Amino acid sequence: MKKYVCVVCGFVYDPAIGMPEDGIPAGTAFEDIPDDWCCPDCGVSKSDFELQEG
Amino acid sequence: MTGIVIIGSGLGGYSLARELRRLDPAVAITMVTADGGELYSKPMLSAAFAQGKDVQALAQKTARQMEGELGLTVVTRQRVTAIDRAAKRVVLGSGEAIAYGRLVLAMGADPRPYRVEGSEEVTVHTVNDLDDYAAWRDGLVPQGRVLLIGAGLIGSEFANDLTTAGQRVTVVDPAPWPLGRLLPRELGEELATALGGIGVTFRLGRSITRLDPGKAVLDDGSVVAFDKALSAIGLVPRTALAAAAGLVVDKGIVVDRWLRTSDPAIFALGDCAQTEAGPLPFVLPLMAEAKALAATLAGRETALSLPALPVVVKTPALPVAVCPPVPGATGEWVVSGEGRDRKALFVGADGQPLGFALSGSFTAERQPLAKEMPDLL
Numbered sequence A: 001m002k003k004y005v006c007v008v009c010g011f012v013y014d015p016a017i018g019m020p021e022d023g024i025p026a027g028t029a030f031e032d033i034p035d036d037w038c039c040p041d042c043g044v045s046k047s048d049f050e051l052q053e054g
Numbered sequence B: 001m002t003g004i005v006i007i008g009s010g011l012g013g014y015s016l017a018r019e020l021r022r023l024d025p026a027v028a029i030t031m032v033t034a035d036g037g038e039l040y041s042k043p044m045l046s047a048a049f050a051q052g053k054d055v056q057a058l059a060q061k062t063a064r065q066m067e068g069e070l071g072l073t074v075v076t077r078q079r080v081t082a083i084d085r086a087a088k089r090v091v092l093g094s095g096e097a098i099a100y101g102r103l104v105l106a107m108g109a110d111p112r113p114y115r116v117e118g119s120e121e122v123t124v125h126t127v128n129d130l131d132d133y134a135a136w137r138d139g140l141v142p143q144g145r146v147l148l149i150g151a152g153l154i155g156s157e158f159a160n161d162l163t164t165a166g167q168r169v170t171v172v173d174p175a176p177w178p179l180g181r182l183l184p185r186e187l188g189e190e191l192a193t194a195l196g197g198i199g200v201t202f203r204l205g206r207s208i209t210r211l212d213p214g215k216a217v218l219d220d221g222s223v224v225a226f227d228k229a230l231s232a233i234g235l236v237p238r239t240a241l242a243a244a245a246g247l248v249v250d251k252g253i254v255v256d257r258w259l260r261t262s263d264p265a266i267f268a269l270g271d272c273a274q275t276e277a278g279p280l281p282f283v284l285p286l287m288a289e290a291k292a293l294a295a296t297l298a299g300r301e302t303a304l305s306l307p308a309l310p311v312v313v314k315t316p317a318l319p320v321a322v323c324p325p326v327p328g329a330t331g332e333w334v335v336s337g338e339g340r341d342r343k344a345l346f347v348g349a350d351g352q353p354l355g356f357a358l359s360g361s362f363t364a365e366r367q368p369l370a371k372e373m374p375d376l377l
């Protein structure tokens, strides 16, 4: 599954790890995260993430 | 040993506290902040209106929630008025003093005040924190006329956001195109066209000569009528407290590669600091600073290293990403592409690309291209 990176702060969402502290279990694809989820480091919205290259 | 005191509860202060807590579960951390201490995302301030977010929606956590989560004490709505370096304590507005073993300044920057004839009689807003955002949103009428002073990065973002939310925005700036310091002409003009396309009115190459309540007179004699005025003409690092304590300050509070000021017990990060690469008022370097400084404070001296810094401009009307060359770099723009989709490389004398600006579909090249740019630190 693909990793996504926050364009504002560089935080990387890794579906293999998920965000258990936000109630997002390991194995959750980025597309399946709720739309109102925010970057855990800088707080911008899900729409400010993009696919990580390479 | 006495604990760590952090002045400021912005992304700088809270990111440092979070990183430090990961490395050191025991150290006592006290944060003092002039504002309410809510955790919020400052970059959202210029993107929140079109998403219908008010202050409550922007405040992600209260200071009390942060205290519980990170195991620290947050003293809210208290300004630090002096740093007593000899006694190693900070003095608060209340008169109370707090002792520190090490002190971290994460005090941010002030919006540069806009002054012109008549400006004392007119409320010109700036939006740099949650309180400002609340004051700005208060009394905005549907389809209101907004005078926006400054077409830089933050001004352009606000122009896009407010227009999308139905405000009628006029932007005044003496520069010939928006983001004048970050974009070459070709991309700047595309951005102006794109923002014009969603309804932003530009008065570029113009300045205001006089402000009256509800109207601005420009230097060509024309008049812009407005309901509310917002200025976004840059930020000035908050250095006064550090300077009064005798720390070395320049444009910002001067720090070395370890984020240390001229006092070895005092550190600075974020918008108030001036690194060896200059002031870097963006989130990406701030996060790198927080990680390096947390390691140093936890006992593992860690120098800050910073790759090139691509910044995404939040103007959905035309996606733009910039990676500015270091201040003072000499070179010239080489622009390719056409229409909305442009790629501009800032190329130095030896042919080495030093920075870039991308628009439209080329913004997808941002990550690989940034890897080819020289490191900042």
Ligand SMILES: Cc1cc2nc3c(=O)[nH]c(=O)nc-3n(C[C@H](O)[C@H](O)[C@H](O)COP(=O)(O)OP(=O)(O)OC[C@H]3O[C@@H](n4cnc5c(N)ncnc54)[C@H](O)[C@@H]3O)c2cc1C
Residues within 6 Å of the ligand: A008, B007, B008, B009, B010, B011, B012, B013, B032, B033, B034, B035, B042, B043, B044, B045, B046, B078, B079, B080, B081, B106, B107, B108, B109, B127, B128, B154, B238, B241, B269, B270, B271, B272, B280, B281, B282, B283, B284, B286, B311, B312, B314
């Ligand atoms: C509208 C807007 C949009 C932005 N968009 C982006 C973006 O898209 N991408 C990006 O990378 N960057 C962006 N930035 C820049 C980024 O948000 C800042 O670089 C970053 O948030 C700065 O954090 P900070 O903690 O250094 O400062 P601040 O968040 O300003 O925090 C300073 C803190 O210090 C406190 N303080 C100050 N003086 C005292 C005192 N004497 N005593 C006690 N407390 C004090 C304040 O109350 C505050 O809590 C944007 C900025 C703005 C204004």
Ligand SMILES: [Zn+2]
Residues within 6 Å of the ligand: A006, A007, A008, A009, A010, A011, A039, A040, A041, A042, A043, A044
């Ligand atoms: Zn982020």
